[in-house]
Amino acid sequence: MEVARLAGVSITTVSRCLNTPDKVGKKTLAKVRKVIQDINFSPNVLAQSFRRGRTNIILVVVHEIGSWLFADIMEGIRAVVDGRYSIILTESRPDVTENGTFIDMLVARQVEGVILLCSPLPFSRKLIELAKSKPLPIVIGLEPVSDDLGQFPSVHIDNHQAAYDATQYLIRLGHAEIVFVSGPKNSYVTKDRELGFLAAMRDGGLTVDSDRVIHSDLSANGGINSAIEILARPSRPSAIFCANDDVAMGVMSVATKRGLRVPEDLSVMGFDDTRYAALTNPALSTVLQPARDIGMKAAQKLLQAIERPDDDAARTEILPHRIVVRDSTALRR
Amino acid sequence: MEVARLAGVSITTVSRCLNTPDKVGKKTLAKVRKVIQDINFSPNVLAQSFRRGRTNIILVVVHEIGSWLFADIMEGIRAVVDGRYSIILTESRPDVTENGTFIDMLVARQVEGVILLCSPLPFSRKLIELAKSKPLPIVIGLEPVSDDLGQFPSVHIDNHQAAYDATQYLIRLGHAEIVFVSGPKNSYVTKDRELGFLAAMRDGGLTVDSDRVIHSDLSANGGINSAIEILARPSRPSAIFCANDDVAMGVMSVATKRGLRVPEDLSVMGFDDTRYAALTNPALSTVLQPARDIGMKAAQKLLQAIERPDDDAARTEILPHRIVVRDSTALRR
DNA sequence: CTGAAAGCGCTTACAG
DNA sequence: CTGAAAGCGCTTACAG
Incomplete structure (x- = not known):
């Protein structure tokens, strides 16, 4: 040269x-x-990558960007990954075509590892297949892993326990008719939270009719639709526990528009403790997930899987959650 | 083989x-x-990239992810870029180390083009330098370009006019003491909005003391701090116009906590019309930016710059804005 | 329509 | 400590 x-x-x-x-x-x-x-x-980085067989690119798959939860996780990932790897962010929304190609990128070694912040089904299947032939640097974050994906390391909170704790908190406030607005039926995270909710209700000696759990798409709009449905029922619950903060915001906005006072007439609880939770009116009680830590731990595990594939990383790591009490929940009147 | x-x-x-x-x-x-x-x-994609001298990767630089505004823009970009290019998303927050390397990636041809959704200063300077030596596939989105960056194509709304319209709307509601919570002093977008605000005030025959414009970091926290400062003044304004929705949310949360009723005691107006704007309590009046369109147009321009560098793209494209009236603004009492 | 050959810009044993 | 040479897996004129 x-x-x-x-x-x-x-x-x-x-x-x-x-x-x-x-x-x-x-x-x-x-x-x-x-x-x-x-x-x-x-x-010439291209020549280097080619020659070395490495790109120093990792892929992060999120459900959709535009959520502070993911932004904070990303911040954690970046803090670890630093200047060593570039990050390609991909959304797994059904309408995002890139979906299919992410597997291709892995195969073609265009990326060296993947952090899956959601584990939708079509992905999972292909991953399993791939994993059969060669070790895959993949870590699952945020979500508990499906049985299928159990082979990959993961980092998340104990969603079952967290939902249990939140529900118990509501029960102790005197609430007995509580509705849980869950996520999509095929979501592992919200399934865990759902089970935690049910367990707490049972342990609290409360009966749970089947209509006490309803499903949403985890968006604010989903929360709006759910709230409309719930509030149209003959007997109104005194508390609604939402599978995430966005849903809770949707629920609150409907409740408020219907003239219900939160928390006097209706307690609303969220999940995630995203940055907007403290800003709603009233400020939202919720369950904190340590988003940044999840990102950091996930990144650490991934780098280890990439750079020292032999060290068998602890399979799954459970991070602490915390109930955050603000102004959207109160004693039952 | x-x-x-x-x-x-x-x-x-x-x-x-x-x-x-x-x-x-x-x-x-x-x-x-x-x-x-x-x-x-x-x-082997690595070999192909090397041989062809192309990576099919484009870079998108945002101020920070975790905002629906950026998420929606990204969606537009993705819709255009489709399966043809992968997207590396980088944040330009000062604490994100990756900052410096983005220029390196450009130079080393690791990425084929850049969509700048924010044009912070250190970047700009380096870009200018680079642009001197070879044509750079770069398009600026969302922000108007600084003089320095005027050579690059850009896609954005008429921020001056949008802020003018919003201010005029408030004036027509009878407000005379209006405070504008702007962004950082070195931000070109918010400078434009600031000037639009001032022009509308002037045209409305209203005097504007220098303390009628205050600066924030465009975050909800920034809005909180600004509101605290504003509401501590001896004479309270009857309306606060915020440079973005996050700031407006912060402002509203402070106002509400102080026992002020929005909009009866205080009108609050945002900017962007992010997804949360309709969910606040009361729902936020704001200025809509066509985020998805901005993303699409920017991506189209970028692809053109990459693939047909000779066709001189129209330098800058102005997209329409719209005042969205909800419940956080009302006639002055 | 098909193939032999050169070469993209690096890295890496290997030999000195 | 330094260099000549091979080769990574492709693409692309060039010739047939």
Whole structure:
């Protein structure tokens, strides 16, 4: 290359100056570095990637960006991954076509590892297949893993227990008619939360009719629709526990528009403790997930899987949750 | 390669089957394709990228993810970019180390183009320098461009006019003491909005003391701090116009906690019309930016710049805005 | 329509 | 500590 010629050394030496400078003589190093400076040379990353068989790119699959929960997780991931890897962010929304290609990218070694912040079904299946043939650097974050994906390391809170705790908190406030607005039926996370809710109700000696759990798409709109349905019932619950904060915001907005006072007439509880939770009116009681930590731990596990595939990482790591009490929940009147 | 051997053809032919199948005989094509199927072959993308000098990766720089505004823009970008390019998302927050490397990625041709959804200063300078030496596929979205960056195509609304319209709307409601909570002082977008606000005030025959514009970091927290400052003043404004919805949410939460009724005691207006705007209590009046369109147009411009660099794209494209009236603004009492 | 050959810009044993 | 040479897996004129 140019640099080698100008510095009067071999290409090999230039390469060494770039990658293993301590294996090069002091003078040579200085000389080469000067030339690199002078002509403002930077190595062709494409060639390097090709030659090394590594791209230093990792993929993060989220359900959809635009949520502070994911943003905070991303921040954690970035803090760990730092300058060592670039991150390609992909949404797993059904309407996002990129979905299919993410597997391809893995196969073609365009990315070196994946952090799955959601584990929708079509993905899972393909992953299992792939994992059969070779070890895959994948870690699941946020969501508990399905049985299928149990082989991959994961980082999340104990969703069952967290929902149990939140429900128990509502019960202790005197609520007996509580509705849980869950997520989609095929979601593992919300299934766990649903079971935690049911367990707490049972342990509290409360009966739970089948209409006490209703499903939503975890969006604010989903919350709106759910609230409309719930509030149209002959007997109104005194508390609604939502599978995430967005749903809770939707529920609150409907309740307020119907003239119900939160929390006097209706307690509303969220899940996630996203940044908007403290800003709603009234401020939302919710369950905190340590989003940044989840991101960091997931990234750490992934880097380990990539760089030291032999060290068998602890399979799954459970992070602590916390009930955050604000103003949207109160003693039952 | 393996495939060539098994199919009994040359590597050249295999390559052609993959890239220009119409230049290959029908029978040969079928034969090769079968082998590809059989051994589940997929070309080494790294080698392709290297050889072609293209990565099919574009970079999107946002101020920070976790905002629906950016999420919606991203959706627009994705809709256009489709399966043709992968997207690397980078945040330009000062604490994100990746910042510096994005220029490197451009230089090293690791990415083929950039959509800048924010144009912070250190970036701009480096970009200018780069642009001197070679044509850079860059488009600015959302933000008007600084003079420096004027050479790049851009897509955004007329922020000056939008803020003018919003302010005029407030004035027509009878408000005279209006405070504008702007963004950081070095932000071009919010500067435009600020000027629009001032122009409308002037045209409305209203005097504007210097404390009628205050700066924030465009976060909800920034809104909170601003509101605290504003509401501590001896004479309280009857309306607060915020440079974005997050700030407005912060402002409303403070106002509400202080016992002020929105909009009866205080009108609050936002900007962006993010998904949460309709969910606040009361629902937020705001200025709609066509986020998805901005993303689509920006992506279209970028692809054109990448693929047909000679066609000189229209330099800047102004998209329509719209005042969205909800419940947080009302006639002055 | 097909193939032999050169080459993309690096890295990495290997030899000195 | 340094260099000559091979090779990573493709693509692409060039020739037939």
